[in-house]
Amino acid sequence: NTYQFYVFQGRAGQVVRIQAIAQTGSLIDPVLALIDPFGATIAEVDDTDGSMNPTLVTTLPTDGTYSVRVNGYLSGGAYTLRVVALLG
Numbered sequence: 001n002t003y004q005f006y007v008f009q010g011r012a013g014q015v016v017r018i019q020a021i022a023q024t025g026s027l028i029d030p031v032l033a034l035i036d037p038f039g040a041t042i043a044e045v046d047d048t049d050g051s052m053n054p055t056l057v058t059t060l061p062t063d064g065t066y067s068v069r070v071n072g073y074l075s076g077g078a079y080t081l082r083v084v085a086l087l088g
Contacts, residue, residue, distance in 0.1 A: 002071060002072075002076070003069050003070070003071045004069070004070050004071070005067050005068070005069055005070075006067065006068045006070070006081055006083070007065050007066065007067050007068075008065070008066055008068070008083050009064070009065055009066075010060040010063070010064065010065075010066045011060065011063050012060060012061060012062050012063050013059060013060065014059070014060045014085055014087065015057065015058070015059050015060075015085070015086040015087040016057070016058060016060060016083060016084065016085055016086065017055065017056070017057045017082070017083075017084045017086055018032060018034060018055070018056045018057075018058075018068055018081075018082070018083050018084075019053065019054070019055045019056075019080075019081070019082045020032045020053060020054050020070050020079050020080075020081050021053045021079055021080045021081075021082070022052065022053055022077065022078070022079050023077070023078040023079055023080060026077035026078045026079060027075050027076070027077045028072040028075050028076055028077035028078065028079050029046075029047075029052045029072055029073040029074070029075045030052070030053060030054060030070055030071070030072060030073075030079050031044065031045070031046045031054060031070070031071055031072070031073050032044070032045055032054045032056065032068055032069065032070050032081075033045075033068070033069040034056060034058065034066060034067075034068060034069075035066065035067040035068075035069060036060075036061065036062065036064070036066060037062060037063075037064025037065050037066060038064075042058065042061070043056055043058055046073065057086070068081065068083065
């Protein structure tokens with residue numbers, strides 16, 4: 001139940017893909033959440049496409065500093081976090 005936070009700057013209308021990927025041999029089952037500049041959770045994602053690694057594709061609603069929150073579902077371990085701007 002330990003949360004790790006990562007921040008990035010986003011713009012209104014920007015489309016981003018966020019992924020938390022467990023590293024090979026890691027026992028973590030990552031869960032990620034996207035938090036807007038005002039502290040509200042926009043989305044929370046667990047398993048995606050039959051994998052325990054969550055992926056979120058979303059359009060950002062406003063300009064500002066966003067936070068990605070990652071934790072392990074009843075687990076812990078090493079993972080890679082990717083935040084990629086697809087459009088905007």
